[in-house]
Amino acid sequence: MNKLSFMDQFHIWRRKIRWNRQYKKGRWDYLKNDIEAPRYAKIIESIKQHSIKEPSVLDLGSGEGVLRMRLENEGIGYFLGVDFSKVSIETATNHHFKNADFKVADLHYYKPPQEFDVIVFNEAFYYINDTVRAKVLNRILGTLKKDGILITSIFKEGSGCWKYFDIPELKQLEFSKVASKKGTAYWKLGVYKKT
Ligand SMILES: C[S@@+](CC[C@H](N)C(=O)[O-])C[C@H]1O[C@@H](n2cnc3c(N)ncnc32)[C@H](O)[C@@H]1O
Structure with missing residues (x-):
């Protein structure tokens, strides 16, 4: 099944x-302080690398x-x-x-208007309803440039999300674990390119 039911739409x-x-x-203002800075730093490092x-x-x-705030001095073409x-x-804005x-x-329906060099799911992929995750990822990958990269950050173990990135269309370039400043939380980050 790859269509959202009425109940799924209601929950979204x-x-x-x-x-x-x-x-x-x-409630999310804390993302701007230092605690989760290592996660953003790793994403920026992966983009640069x-x-x-x-x-x-x-x-x-x-x-x-x-x-985008943390990319301020990193020479981004367009965001x-x-x-x-x-x-x-x-x-x-x-x-x-x-x-x-x-x-x-809404990511369940969104089709990017152009191709991108870098596409990031930064603590967002797991909010996509699992019945359409593969379909959404496929649609998004359609707008990743040929030599572009996809970066995914997922909190802790990822509750069944990583399998969606283990597909023939993607080659993993890097997989790492990053801890918060206090060491009380961690994220896993995957970097991929299209095969
Ligand atoms: C944990 S926050 C992460 C925010 C940001 N990526 C960061 O790390 O600074 C998750 C974000 O995903 C968004 N989100 C959740 N479900 C979504 C959906 N179906 N479509 C678009 N955005 C969604 C939420 O509104 C929220 O801003």
């Missing part, structure tokens, strides 16, 4: 409302644009952040980052 809609409420309350200079970057589930939370996208756009869209 409810989750979106919850995200908007949490962003309004500042495996991508071209001044790449175009698509950040899926971008929230308030924390990744597009996408999130279904209108509240987070408004905050991101209000930063007026150079060469950056932010768009409200």
Whole structure:
């Protein structure tokens, strides 16, 4: 099955409302401080190591644009952040980052408008309903440039998410584990290119 049921759509809609409420309350403000900095640093290091200079970057589930904030001095060609939370996208847009756009869209249905050198699922892939994860990933990969890279960050063990990246269409370039500043949390990060 690769279509969302009415109930799934309802749960996604409810989750979106919850995200908007949490962003309004500042529940995710902590992402801007140092605690999770090593995760963003690893993503930036992977971009530098495996991508071209001044790449175009698509950040899926971008929230308030924390990744773009941390890329400020890293020479990004173009940045597009996408999130279904209108509240987070408004905050991101209000930063007026150079060469950056932010768009409200649900990843279950989103088709990027152009090809990108780098596509990032930064703590967002596991929110995609498991009945359509493969389909969504396939659609997104259609807009990764031939020599582009896909970076995925997933909290802890990833609750069954990594198998979606173990496909013939992708070659793993790197797989690493990053701990938070306090050492109390960790993330796994995969970097892939198209075969
Ligand atoms: C844990 S936050 C990570 C935010 C950002 N990637 C970061 O690490 O700074 C997860 C984000 O995914 C977004 N999200 C969850 N489900 C989504 C969906 N179906 N479509 C688009 N965005 C979604 C949430 O609104 C939230 O901003």
